[in-house]
Amino acid sequence: MLRFTTAFIATFALAPMAFAATSYPLKLTSCGHEVTIEKAPDSVVSVGQSTTEILYMLGLADKVKGTALWINPVLPEFAEVDKTVERLADNAPSFESVVAKKPELVVTAYEWMIGPQGAVGTREMFDDAGIASWIMPTECVGKDNTQSMDGARTKLFDTALLYQGITELAEIFDVSERGEKLVADLRSREESAVRKAKDLNLPEDVSGVFWYSSADIEIDPYVAGLNGVPGWMLSKLGVKNVVTSEEEWPTVGWETIATARPTFIVAAEMNRRRFPADDIAVKREFLTTDPVAKEMEAVRQDRILTIEANAMDPSVRAIFALGKLSNALSGFCLSK
Amino acid sequence: MRQGAAVHGLGWLFWLAPAVLAAALLFGTAVGETRIPLATVFDVLATKTGFLDRAIDPIELSVIWHYRMSRAVVAACGGASLALSGLILQALLRNPLAEPYLLGISAGASTGAVAVTVAGFGAGLLSMSAGAFAGAITAFVLVALLARAAGGGTGMRGAAVIILAGIAGSQMFNALTALIIAQSASAEQARGIMFWLLGNLSGVRWPDIWLVLPMALVGLGITLWHVRALDAFAFGAESAAALGIDVRRTQVVLIGTATLVTAIMVSVAGAIGFVGLVVPHAMRILVGARHSRLVPATALAGAVFLVVSDVVSRIALPGQVLPIGVVTALVGAPAFAFIMVRGRQR
Secondary structure, three states: OHHHHHHHHHHHHHHHOOOOOOOOEEEEEEEEEEEEEEOOOOOOOEEEEEEEHHHOOOOOOHHHEEEEEEOOOOOOHHHHHHHOOOOEEEOOOOOHHHHHOOOOEEEEEEOOOOOOOOOOOOHHHHHOOOOOEEEEEHOOOOOOOOOOOOHHHOOOOOOHHHHHHHHHHHOOOOOOOHHHHHHHHHHHHHHHHHHHHHHHHOOOOEEEEEEEOOOOOOOOEOOOOOOHHHHHHHHHHHEEEEEOOOEOEEEOOOOHHHOOOOOEEEEEEOOOOOHHHHHHHHHHHHHEEEEEEHHHHHOOOOOOEEEEEHHHOOHHHHHHHHHHHHHHHHOOOOOO | HHHHHHHHHHHHHHHHHHHHHHHHHHHHOOOOOOOOOOHHHHHHHHHOOOOOOOOOOOOHHHHHHHHHHHHHHHHHHHHHHHHHHHHHHHHHHHHOOOOOOOOOHHHHHHHHHHHHHHOOOOOOOOOOHHHHHHHHHHHOOOOHHHHHHHHOOOHHHHHHHHHHHHHHHHHHHHHHHHHHHOOOOOOOHHHHHHHHHOOOOOOOOOHHHHHHHHHHHHHHHHHHHOOOHHHHHOHHHHHHHOOOOOOOHHHHHHHHHHHHHHHHHHHOOOOOOHHHHHHHHHHHHOOOOOOOHHHHHHHHHHHHHHHHHHHHHHHHHHOOOOOOOHHHHHHHHHHHHHHHHHHHHO
């Protein structure tokens, strides 16, 4: 799937640094917190699969001293590299396990991991330990994490924030050129995916819903809110989200979902097995056997799509998933 | 005069109860997250009961029949069960603060639920409900063993020992729950569990009814069978024994019944609070302390109260469903305050 990245790393790793070098100390504001980077970090701990994969894409795997919070297997082209990096925890690592790696920097994709109510720790705790902390801008720009754990997105997710995050990380590590190349590459992939989506020329009444999981199979499911990554995908496809909440992952009843009559359902696939509904087979079984769900046109016509759960969170995978979604939708013969 | 009032109260309940319950069930079926015309609701009910054969939109038909109807019936059964449990425990333990979760049932259910979902106990094969039921029963058995080991007999000290054992058990299981949650990773998960722990009827379907309805009816039957004993306990276990009641047997049967119906309800819909504590008190104020009236009145009021609370939980915030425990307290507290003040004025 992502052969481009491997080729890309091979190219830039040998390329001379033509881009402006980062001047240290580098001062930046990350999710409202002042961060000073004294020099290009030699060691970093990454809490979140999306930040870990971006670091790998930037060719910084040798600087990564620990990873945590995995949802799915690492992107296949990094399978070998990832084996050489210590996994502190599959889920949230403890504060001490992070500090014990003595990293110069800790990066995360989630404010509920490192933030005011961080499960790993607060940013002040890392400041006190002399470790700089950085959070993906996708996690706080246009997003309010104060009211609920998963947060609410007040503005539609934009890949510009993802690119901003990649650029910032590249600057922190003094590899801006790699960052620019990666962003340029992702941008062109995004453009081609968006073009494909537009070319589908879907009718106006097409609507969709993204089902992440459910705490118990029959209770109200966690679905994608209006403005998260799935909302962004739908907006690019010109498709309406049947969910109207701004929460990142609201629980919405099947009654509401079914009566909104979505044209298709996108179900998340993940390795996690906490709730029975994490399993895509269980999701499918529910959809085809529940008395209400099975009556939905999307289910009757078998318009149930599957994408990786972490493509529904802000990450480079979202861009790849948009292409996949366009391809799948083109097979449904929905065009005007 | 008093006896006459009692008979009058019973007759009133006898004739009105089915009508009130039917109205509540209809209300619960007609009102939901989405707006479906009342005519469609009647069409569905008539079609499903064989009085009509009309083409109805399959989604609306399924929503009304499979989601709302089953949910309303389970809410009614659950409300009745929880209210009766509270009534039994308040009477037997002679403690106005007694409620269905006093004996560690909700604490145990929480531990069981988080053990399954957070700690991964059962590797995704056990449902949260099964975990909750197992946890509830385990907790109760431990509390019962502790109470037995601590002794105290059947009198006032005995009641105090049962309550204290319940508190100890609840605290221990709450600590276990906190321990498991503290080790958990995902906010989504913790949120899912908290949402469920506050009570959630969204997962209810017809098969749940075949579990909850017989339990509620058996629970009601057993309680009605023991109304005399419950009356006698009002004057203490010693007086009940003096009146020829087998105190130990009554305690075992009634507390066992209260535990089982509560554990089943918790496993189906989470720990819905307030119903079991307040409905029996409200009914005591309204119909008096005689259990021949109090038991049916409490069951009916619990049923209607939970059906109405569930409807409110679905429509209070558009596009979002509130945990029903929040609604039972928000709706129930002012209602109870009103009944208390009126009761005093009478």
